[in-house]
Amino acid sequence: MSISILETFTTLPPPTVLVVDDDKVLRQAISSLLRSVGHSVEGFENPMAMLAHPATKSAACVILDIRLQGYNGLDVHLRMSESGIDVPAVFITGHGDIPMSVRAMKAGAVDFLPKPFKHEDLLNAVDRALELHQEGFEKRRHFSCLQARLSTLTPRENQVMVGVITGLLNKQIAWNLGISEITVKMHRASVMRKMSVVRVADLVRAGEILGLSNGLHLT
Structure with missing residues (x-):
């Protein structure tokens, strides 16, 4: 569905x-x-x-x-x-x-x-x-819809999303995950699309509602 x-x-x-x-x-x-x-x-x-x-x-x-x-x-x-x-x-x-x-x-x-x-x-x-x-x-x-959107993310997209909503720069996320900054940008764009948000502020709000800002989904 x-x-x-x-x-x-x-x-x-x-x-x-x-x-x-x-x-x-x-x-x-x-x-x-x-x-x-x-x-x-x-x-x-x-x-x-x-x-x-x-x-x-x-x-x-x-x-x-x-x-x-x-x-x-x-x-x-x-x-x-x-x-x-x-x-x-x-x-x-x-x-x-x-x-x-x-x-x-x-x-x-x-x-x-x-x-x-x-x-x-x-x-x-x-x-x-x-x-x-x-x-x-x-x-x-709204929470159920956000959870459904979150479930469409890949594990790596999930990690990138947590990095974004906790305020890390692309290069910091890349360093933490051991990937290139270009790859982070690609995952970030995919996250924004799958979570149906345009602004980072909206993604941060979604993360807060889902309880992701504690970093539990980084691994």
Whole structure:
């Protein structure tokens, strides 16, 4: 599969908002509110049912009650992350306190809303969560594309690339690798082409994202 095909088909699935609350009335009210503004929603009374549901594959945000029957919402969110469902969370609670809100924010919560909350506040929090999820997806997609491009380099091109992104001159790279400066220039041009960059600054940025600036790929 070519790089262009990879970039074309690595797309974000339609996002789903998961709502986990053991209060049926509130859960249905939140779900209806979100659907009214165009969101795809799946509601759950039990977090274990949520974790096992196919909807988690397209989840982009979770609304979690802090105090569920038999469960702690913060622990549920941690369990989600450990299960590969790494999505932003909006926590809601009728029994909030400062230590709990601090723990929630440290756990990566987008917001911590005490009940009763305004519809606008919830919708704004969900919008922020979806934006964060989209940004995270784009970063992962970009990283995957860079990795795919990197895999097309020969071992020698890889060495030359590391030399370039660590700031070495062509003659220094040639000396380190025991090759001619002309050969370095040829490899360098090939690296720029394969990595789809025009400026050295863009190649350096790609190397930083891929973690190559530490020189681990010199050998």
